[in-house]
Amino acid sequence: METYLWITSVWGVYLGIAVFVLGMGLRIYQWATTPKSPVRLGMFPKPATKSGRFFKMLKDTLIAPHSAKIEPKMWIFAMIFHVAALAAFVGHLRILGEYPILPELLGGEHAMNTFAAYAGSIAGTLMLVGVIFWIVRRTFGPYKNLSVPEDYLLLFLLFGVIIMGDHLRFVYGGFIHADTYQEWFRSLLAFKPMFPEKLLSGNVGWSLGTHMLFTDLFLIYFPFSKLVHTIGSFAANYVRSE
Amino acid sequence: MSDETKVDLELDLKGLLCPLPMVKVSQNINNVPVGGIIRAVATDPGAMADIPAWAQSTGNEVVSADKQGSEFVFLVKRVK
């Protein structure tokens, strides 16, 4: 198990992050160095001022009001997924270090762990709901016809990340808290990788390793997939109002 | 002279607005044999420029283009 952990949760993480950062950098570099369309592609209505257009771009990207109007069901599930993903991401920051202030506000470390358990459970469940909706949606009709293997691969990886994340949360969440993961993750950041005893005993290592395996693959594939919409959507929605 | 020309196809393009008269002539040109003649009657004055311009740029021939009252009568010959 220790070897599995070293591959997936040390070297895999390094590789994943490196490929992700370089890949995204390359993608942005490619976009930035390709000349802009000489033709104005904006559509109406559009704000007259630059700041107006900027805020419209933010609104169009983060809330997608037009999409909500035409496909409300899809919009709700997409919102559920993306907001939950954002929440999960913020939650994961705890493995870098404890939040300032929040534990005191909640009344101590124990309360903080309880809060994290609830918040994480909710976010993890919602993400799962969103991803299952998307997977099912791609099994029939025009959605299936439009899908290419890339779409299923991404959803599969994502499903793996989430299922294993939820597994860690629901099975081991009661007695392994952020401080344990913190020890491991900070050792990675310090380039002195190690695993705390708690992760090596019992079966939690297999679960963590698998969560990380999916995560590594997800990170590696991310920059070469349609998920570059995380950045591109802002640019493209700005063009809409230009 | 145009009265004696043998007409292979009659097209009634009255009421059509430009560029549709020209579109119809173009769509029908392959329905007559090479050397064959289409007689087209249009009411949109724009056709007076459109049809000859189309013929010139596609290598066909407008044998005659006459204004008769409020109608424009074309004899178009398929060249190739």
Add this chain to the structure above:
Amino acid sequence: MEKVQLETLTGVIDKKMNRQLKQYIDICARCAICKDACHQYVGTGDFKYLPARRAELIRQIYKRYFDKAGRFMPALYEAREPDDNLLDELYDSTYACTGCRRCMYYCPFSIDTAWILSVAKAILIAAGRGNEMLGQLADAAIFKGDNAAMFEGVMLSGFDDISEEVRAITGDPEHRVHVNKEGADVLYVALAGAHSIRPAAVIFEEAGENWTISMFEAANYGFFYGDTEKARLITKRYIDEAKRLGVKEIVVPECGHAYRVAEFFYEAWSKEPMPFKVTHILEKVDDYIKSGRITVDKGLIEGKVTYHDPCQLGRNGGKFEQPRDIVKAVTDNFVDLTPNRAEQWCCGGGGGIVAMEEFKDVRLKSGAKKVEQLKASGASVLACPCENCRLQIEELNEVHELGMEIWQVIDLVVAAMPLPGNQKGAEATE
């Protein structure tokens, strides 16, 4: 596919590719939110008309030859070479697209599918598969520009006839269509038919405008065909004319794409700034009415009136209110279609599709939403400031027996002007 041809096709992509297109190709989530935005997909249920699918074909070629990941793992992206199967489907889905950009309006990333299809058109043309009819229309227009002298006689005699009709409507013996008038403020670039000149001339003359008519038409089939160079040459005809006459303003007629081409595209195509402003004729008319330069009477138009936003004028041109204000100035009995303005359904007649017989079936089916909207409005008169839209809606009107009257907005205005011959003006356009 032969190497030489393949190189030609990929060369086209290379040349056309720019930042926006690259991003559109890279980021589409294939979520299909755009599917119900497209009147053609909704009207036919045919997968090839799903907007993202149309763009997907370009994505497949792009990934195959230009994207490292796509070259490394083509199967993952269904990346493939532009073989006959692909080009056949591409031809159908590209030339059918009306360029309404309703899909872009609803896409969470605002992906401009119609713009991606401009690459598709360039590829098809390079493969010798450009639409023949649109190509011929474009070539005829260019020929007219190159041989203007050849057509001058016919044009002038046509303008003379129209001048007479104008005088019959306004009752003013001085009124006429001005030709080649140096020092005019306004160059009105009409369509080839008299119907777009006569009412405009009545309005300009009544408003006391210092105007002159262009010898060329504003329609641009080079744009529909997808050849930027042809499109540029066609528009250049009247831009050069405007420069020669020294006008201050170019006014384009009730034709959607003509406005978009003049206002949004020509500068980019010609790489030079335009020395005059481009105005849509309805902006002018709205201004004449509001400033009292022409008078319109409410009550001369009978029945409930509704208004269709042509995509190129509304969503893509930004002129939502002026045409409505005009219609509301000539009748108290106005009702809007639902949805309207930026969300207006495309009628199905744009992009040159009315000139392409082979798309007649999808064109008529794609009008289903428009028919629904028109029926629901309960109106008996439709004001519609775009030639292509009118051709399509008139056909829908017949096929579905809607019994509506389809009017140009300027005809409606002339009919509402207290002029001795305005009845004639109205009848003549029917």
